[in-house]
Amino acid sequence: MVRCIVTSSTKEIMLIIQNLSYTHPNKDLLFGNINLTVNSSEKIALIGNNGSGKSTLLKIISGLLKPLSGSLNINSKPYYIPQIFGQYNDFTIAEALGIDKKLTALHEILKGNISEENYEILNDDWTIEDRCNEVLKHWKLNDLDLSQKMETLSGGQKTKVFLAGISIHKPELILLDEPSNHLDFESRELLYDFIRFTKSTLIVVSHDRKLLNILNKVCELTKNGITAYGGNFDFYTEQKQIEKNALAQDIHSKEKALKKAREKERETIERQQKLDSRGKGKQEKSGVAKIMMNTLRNNAENSTARLKSVHTEKIGNIRDELQDLRSAVVSTEQMKFGFNSSALHRGKVLFTAENINFKYETSVFIWKTNLNVQILSGSRIAVKGSNGSGKTTFIKILLGSLKPQHGTAFRKESKSVYIDQDYSLINNNLKVYEQAQQFNTFNLEEHEIKIRLNRFLFPQNTWDKPCSALSGGERMRLMLCCLSIGSQSPDIIILDEPTNNLDIQNIEILTNAINDYQGTLVVISHDETFLEQINIDQIVNL
Structure with missing residues (x-):
């Protein structure tokens, strides 16, 4: 409806x-x-x-x-x-x-x-x-x-x-x-x-x-x-925020009801046991026949068992309702990189381009005017330009896979991670758990890997799922999980149109993870809201 x-x-x-x-x-x-x-x-x-x-x-x-x-x-x-x-x-x-x-x-x-x-x-x-x-x-x-x-x-x-x-x-x-x-x-x-x-x-x-x-x-x-x-x-x-707040209130109320039900169960059983014990003492003093004593004891035990069963059923129902409520909550806050700090001090020069330009084969130079760019450690940079303006070429020069054909480019030795819009860091030939293990450079125990996968919304029934079958949002979350398993912070993270294949919830997850990262960030994106939310402080216009 x-x-x-x-x-x-x-x-x-x-x-x-x-x-x-x-x-x-x-x-x-x-x-x-x-x-x-x-x-x-x-x-x-x-x-x-x-x-x-x-x-x-x-x-x-x-x-x-x-x-x-x-x-x-x-x-x-x-x-x-x-x-x-x-x-x-x-x-x-x-x-x-x-x-x-x-x-x-x-x-x-x-x-x-x-x-x-x-x-x-x-x-x-x-x-x-x-x-x-x-x-x-x-x-x-x-x-x-x-x-x-x-x-x-x-x-x-x-x-x-x-x-x-x-x-x-x-x-x-x-x-x-x-x-x-x-x-x-x-x-x-x-x-x-x-x-x-x-x-x-x-x-x-x-x-x-x-x-x-x-x-x-x-x-x-x-x-x-x-x-x-x-x-x-x-x-x-x-x-949705109103609904989220109401859900949180329902969870809080249900948690209180569960606690109260458990206390009630304990008090009722303790009271019944005291009554049974007192009654048994009176019966022994009054000389009740042994066969009658056994009957009375059985009745008392059955009564206690019935009480316990009623409370167990009530507690079970509340617990199930609470579990249903909790399962409706997806915590985007917990899905973060969890990196150690970058070894580079903030403000160090990582990349300097002086009058650089590039052309493919016999074509003219890509940029009408030569580029002059400086990237400092800790900066958050957006690379902007129309389709075909050479954004990807600039990134390749930044990474060192291309050399400018005009001008000079200086790169300080640093650890960088390039994340394209298809999240190609994920190997389609592996299963989810196998992919996570590929980044386990610090020899985490198996249960630690599985805890991380659960945190990034990969429960046990997904661990054998082939990476080739993952959606854009799942690939992004698995990539974040893998980087968090690797633990060592890269000096530079480069993102190429990272929100293109993501739904709104997964964009929120990515945004929170990026804002948790303290290193240098370079982003190609046409998503103005995303750029605003990740606190861009420098723009390279091509």
Whole structure:
């Protein structure tokens, strides 16, 4: 059932989902009894933990997947922008946008082939090519050709091609799956403006908190249904904090009830035992027959056992309820690196670049003006720039895997850890426990490794899970766990778009872990909220 925090207004309904369920091919239930009503022009954020089924639900609404049960009523054909575009690599841009046949018909007519079929396909859309070029220019794609293959584009360019398709097709219902993932700052602002001003109905899956605050309703998806909150992400966060506080109060009350029940059990049994002992003494003095004494003793023991059973059942019920409440709490605070301090004193020069530049093969230099950068121990640096501005190249020079072809770069000998957006430090050929052992350079005992895994939300039933089957959030948590097992603090941690494949809960875990780290931090990220929360104090603009 949908539980609404604020009652929605009555408008023309765009989408109704009733009792929708979906199972994986292996028959495991992903979610069940999903109910949701979406009004025309509503802008909805669909959130939930990694693996809750957000992308699957969008695919069901778009018609790409069939649900196990339930119904959907949709008043307009959805326009769907997926998170992953690999399936379009063999398409031209025109084919990916679904306009290739119209363009072919237009060109045939202009060449003199005025067949009835060509006119039917074009459907009087004489400005289709001009509109496409104009929209691509708006999304800073004016150097692309509509006949160009999608495989030649970067992730950000592919996203912008599909965003451009919105203005071409003018859909009433738009489904967006992590639309800001690969966009640079400038492109994100274009996306934010579109979301602010469009009259279309939107359902957006995203972890981009700036984007989420532009949307006017948050729907949280879990295995058991959808909870709707009538406000933006900040409102949702406030409501979740209220729920969290209430949960903490329930746990506290249940802990008190458990303590009281145990004290009551002890007092009652002690009282009963005193009564039994006193009664036995009186019976012995009064000369009650031995057979009668045995009967009375058995009755007393049975009475005590019954009392104990009643209290044991009551205590067991309270303990089970308490366990259920505690299991609903995920402590992000405990998932930290736990490093020793870096051996480098704060303020020492780790890296100096003087008038550096780089070019690949016969291409021109990457940066229009040569770079001058100094990185001091303890700094927290954000590397910013548009897609293709050379951020990854700069990181490779910082790490020493590339040498500048102009200028000089000085690197102090130091221990660095490079964490890319796929968390490639994780070996897909290993299982979870085996991966953790790879970082056990201090010979921790087996039970210590397992305690760390539990702390990072890897219980016993996941220790034999192959790393290749882990979600983005699980890979991130396992990476944090492995680094904490390694214990020795790196002097520099370099993060390349670390939040791209994470849900909001896992971003919070990563943020807390990074803020616990005292060494030097270098981050490539377009997530402004994340950069703000990790206390960036220096920016390198490329």
